Amino acid sequence: MIDSAPIRIKSRLQRRDSLTDFTPFISVFFLLVFFFMMSSSFIQISGIAVDLPPGNTKMYDVKKMVVTVTADNKIYFDDAELDSINEFKNRLASMKSREQGTLLLRGDSKASYGKIAEIMAVAEELNVNVILPTTRESLPIPVFRADE
Numbered sequence: 001m002i003d004s005a006p007i008r009i010k011s012r013l014q015r016r017d018s019l020t021d022f023t024p025f026i027s028v029f030f031l032l033v034f035f036f037m038m039s040s041s042f043i044q045i046s047g048i049a050v051d052l053p054p055g056n057t058k059m060y061d062v063k064k065m066v067v068t069v070t071a072d073n074k075i076y077f078d079d080a081e082l083d084s085i086n087e088f089k090n091r092l093a094s095m096k097s098r099e100q101g102t103l104l105l106r107g108d109s110k111a112s113y114g115k116i117a118e119i120m121a122v123a124e125e126l127n128v129n130v131i132l133p134t135t136r137e138s139l140p141i142p143v144f145r146a147d148e
Contacts, residue, residue, distance in 0.1 A: 064101060065092070066104045066106065067088070069115055075119070088119065096126055102130070105130055105131065
């Protein structure tokens with residue numbers, strides 16, 4: 001009769017406690033961070049909703065102070081509502097004395113031209129450069145037409 005006891009074979013391999021190598025994970029992490037940093041745009045856009053007319057303009061990379069005029073002619077300076085044009089003048093003068101920059105004037109297509117002209121006159125008086133993005137981004141032109 002054959003003995004039915006299990007056969008035990010002793011292994012010469014020793015068990016080691018090792019640490020997981022995180023170098024590949026860190027490399028992939030930094031590559032992803034780099035990719036997202038390069039593909040992101042860090043342009044500060046005002047949170048006030050305005051309806052700009054369509055057209056083609058380019059944005060400039062400068063230190064900007066954003067002024068927004070809404071359809072009901074309310075003035076916002078860096079997203080803070082202002083009560084009067086005098087308050088705007090005082091705020092712009094204090095900002096200009098601290099840092100040199102450019103005034104980015106965003107006006108709704110239904111805003112009064114007179115209000116925008118007042119703001120531009122104040123900026124001219126204080127010798128501040130004004131960029132007036134009069135258009136919103138237009139849709140890209142299709143490469144192929146339906147008749148081709």
